[in-house]
Amino acid sequence: MSAVSMESRPRLAPGCRLGGSDGNQPVLLMPEGALRLNDTGMKITQLCTGDLSLSEIVDRLVVDVNAPDRKKIEQDTMNFVTRLHEKRVVDF
Amino acid sequence: MTPSPLALIAELTHRCPLRCVYCSNPLQLQSSTEELDTETWLRVFQEAADLGMLQVDLTGGEPLARSDLEQLVAGARQAKLYVNLITSGIGLNESFLDCLVRAGLDHLQLSFQDVNQQAADEIAGARVHARKLALVPLVRGRNIALTVNMVVHRRNLDRLEEMIALAEELGAQRLEIANVQYYGWALANRDALLPTRAQLDRSIATIKAAQERLRGQMRIDFVVPDYYATFPKACMGGWGRKMMLIDPSGRALPCHAAGMIPDLHFENVRERSLPWIWRDSEAFQKFRGEEWMPDPCRSCDRRGQDFGGCRCQALLIAGDAAATDPVCSLAPSRYLIDAEVTRVNARTEQPAPKVEKYPPFTYRVHAR
Numbered sequence: 174m175s176a177v178s179m180e181s182r183p184r185l186a187p188g189c190r191l192g193g194s195d196g197n198q199p200v201l202l203m204p205e206g207a208l209r210l211n212d213t214g215m216k217i218t219q220l221c222t223g224d225l226s227l228s229e230i231v232d233r234l235v236v237d238v239n240a241p242d243r244k245k246i247e248q249d250t251m252n253f254v255t256r257l258h259e260k261r262v263v264d265f
Numbered sequence: 266m267t268p269s270p271l272a273l274i275a276e277l278t279h280r281c282p283l284r285c286v287y288c289s290n291p292l293q294l295q296s297s298t299e300e301l302d303t304e305t306w307l308r309v310f311q312e313a314a315d316l317g318m319l320q321v322d323l324t325g326g327e328p329l330a331r332s333d334l335e336q337l338v339a340g341a342r343q344a345k346l347y348v349n350l351i352t353s354g355i356g357l358n359e360s361f362l363d364c365l366v367r368a369g370l371d372h373l374q375l376s377f378q379d380v381n382q383q384a385a386d387e388i389a390g391a392r393v394h395a396r397k398l399a400l401v402p403l404v405r406g407r408n409i410a411l412t413v414n415m416v417v418h419r420r421n422l423d424r425l426e427e428m429i430a431l432a433e434e435l436g437a438q439r440l441e442i443a444n445v446q447y448y449g450w451a452l453a454n455r456d457a458l459l460p461t462r463a464q465l466d467r468s469i470a471t472i473k474a475a476q477e478r479l480r481g482q483m484r485i486d487f488v489v490p491d492y493y494a495t496f497p498k499a500c501m502g503g504w505g506r507k508m509m510l511i512d513p514s515g516r517a518l519p520c521h522a523a524g525m526i527p528d529l530h531f532e533n534v535r536e537r538s539l540p541w542i543w544r545d546s547e548a549f550q551k552f553r554g555e556e557w558m559p560d561p562c563r564s565c566d567r568r569g570q571d572f573g574g575c576r577c578q579a580l581l582i583a584g585d586a587a588a589t590d591p592v593c594s595l596a597p598s599r600y601l602i603d604a605e606v607t608r609v610n611a612r613t614e615q616p617a618p619k620v621e622k623y624p625p626f627t628y629r630v631h632a633r
Contacts, residue, residue: 186373186438188410194318198318202347204372204410204439207271207319241463253388261438 174190177227177255179247184223189262191218203262213238217253221263227254267544268553271502272320273313273346274510275306277337281327282355282628285378287416287451287458289521290326294631299514303333305535308341312539314344318509321346326513331355333611335364342369349491350376351414354400362403373439375400380427381435381480384420390628401435410509413437417468418445418458419609420623423466429475433483440483444490448522448577450629457624479612492602496567496572497590503608504576509543517542519549523575526586548611551578552576559585561595 177183190204191210199215201208210218216237220230225262231247240246279294301309312320320342328334329352341348349372359578369557385394411431413613417425425442429619432440445451445458460468472487481483491498501508510518515533518524524531524625532546541548551557555568567569574590582591583598591598 186410187408188438190347190371193347197317202319203348204373204374204412205272205320209346239574258481259484261481 177258177265179228179251180226181254182223182226183221183230183254183258183263183265184265185218185221186262191215197264200260201257203260208262213249214253217250221254221257227251242249268503268506269317270313270507270509270543271318271507272322272323273318273442274324275309275322275333275337276326276510276512277328277331277363278326278513280330281353281395282326282330282391283327283633284628285416285450286388286390286454286628287418287450288357288629289451291522291524292453294326294629297515299490300331300532301511301513301515303336303340305515306337307344307408308538309534310337310341310346312345314346316543322349327353327355329354329361333443335368338370339363339368346406347371349613352376353389353393354397355391357400357403359403362407365411366407366485372403372412374412374414375404376414377428377431378416380424380431381421387626388416389419394456394473398435400628401437403456403519405436408602409438409566410439411435412439412441414441414443416443416445417460419460419464420465422460422468425471426475429471429479431478437483438447440485440627441488442485443488446488446491447503448629453627455605456609457626459492459605461610462493463605463610465490470569472521485532490576491592492606494592495594497571497578497593499571500575500578500590503572505549506542506553506572509539510581517546519550519552520575520577523548524538526576526580526630529586552587558591559587562589562591565595 191199191205199210200208201210201218205240216234220233227250231250234246252261278300279290280297298497330348338348339496348370350370351374354375377395378388378509382394386392413435415428471486504519510521511534512518515535516531517534518531529551531548532542558573563570574593578585578590579588580586582601586597589596591602
């Protein structure tokens with residue numbers, strides 16, 4: 174397995190996409206499953222295009238939420254993406 | 266409050282080129298003349314999405330046998346459902362696959378009966394294994410998810426490591442290893458299919474090691490055989506809680522096998538809307554919640570986890586659909602399961618014999 178690092182460029186795996194009808198909470202759809210996303214989860218997922226490194230994704234989030242504690246955002250993002258990688262929802 | 270459903274299982278047809286000895290379709294199949302038309306399915310998909318469902322499983326029989334499959338995939342996707350195709354792959358080729366992907370297919374689950382061609386074809390009752398293998402490179406080249414599904418039982422469980430290796434080699438994102446569940450045709454072949462305890466213990470160790478080794482590369486889901494469990498499975502995530510199944514003729518069922526429960530009337534989507542069936546029909550309310558539960562379920566701490574287990578298994582083994590699932594160690598009828606398990610294990614005291622005498626299979630005969 175490829176270890177996740179801050180240089181990894183996450184992208185949604187084939188057959189995994191954002192969904193949900195208008196007005197509902199956004200969901201990440203995957204084979205035989207779905208994950209309901211909060212605002213941050215949604216933002217991270219939208220940035221998993223393969224173009225940005227995890228470090229760059231964190232940069233954007235820090236600006237976006239005007240967060241004082243970059244370390245915490247880094248940790249949360251890493252955990253979230255690692256979890257999705259283990260489900261084979263995010264690839265590198 | 267009525268729970269909101271997550272997934273629709275659309276059994277598009279009972280037609281199938283295979284006749285697997287553990288087929289989960291009912292013993293009595295519906296003919297093609299009874300099948301719902303395209304328009305009705307498209308309405309059902311829209312109603313499912315409106316009801317809050319996120320996923321649809323297009324299955325059968327063999328869904329590829331429907332000549333309108335491309336339209337159905339497109340309709341389901343337009344309704345904003347995530348589209349899973351559960352298939353043997355027989356009937357699929359490159360251009361048809363392209364059509365389905367263009368129409369919005371998200372995920373293809375391809376079933377294999379074994380790693381060994383002869384054994385696989387014997388289980389399927391048809392020569393299909395090699396054709397399935399040839400499909401995989403076509404699927405991998407496209408932007409859809411691939412799950413390899415292996416149904417396991419006594420005759421192939423000792424080849425589990427080879428199955429995992431095959432799925433790895435095929436580049437599947439996900440491998441589903443599902444022990445046979447004993448309903449319908451599988452129950453008729455239970456004697457030949459139920460694994461031994463020693464086989465099961467070895468398989469669990471193999472799965473654990475593989476899950477660890479392949480983390481992030483291939484996800485492995487394992488469905489245990491409930492005859493060896495201490496507590497029942499949460500069948501369908503609970504009756505009328507998460508799923509609705511529509512059979513080829515349009516009957517709405519809470520699970521694959523529920524049609525055999527006597528004195529229970531199942532509504533048809535030709536006459537009723539999905540929201541009405543889900544919320545108000547007798548069949549979906551019958552075993553929903555806890556009102557119906559007998560003891561020991563009624564006062565059990567696990568009733569919110571397993572919802573009393575499987576109603577169809579209760580009917581098949583204990584003779585009463587409202588009984589506690591017989592696989593539960595607390596069920597009054599557990600002795601019936603124990604007797605079967607003891608019998609199967611006593612038959613093979615010797616460790617993994619090279620040539621075991623198996624009882625013969627009983628095959629389904631398809632009407633033509």
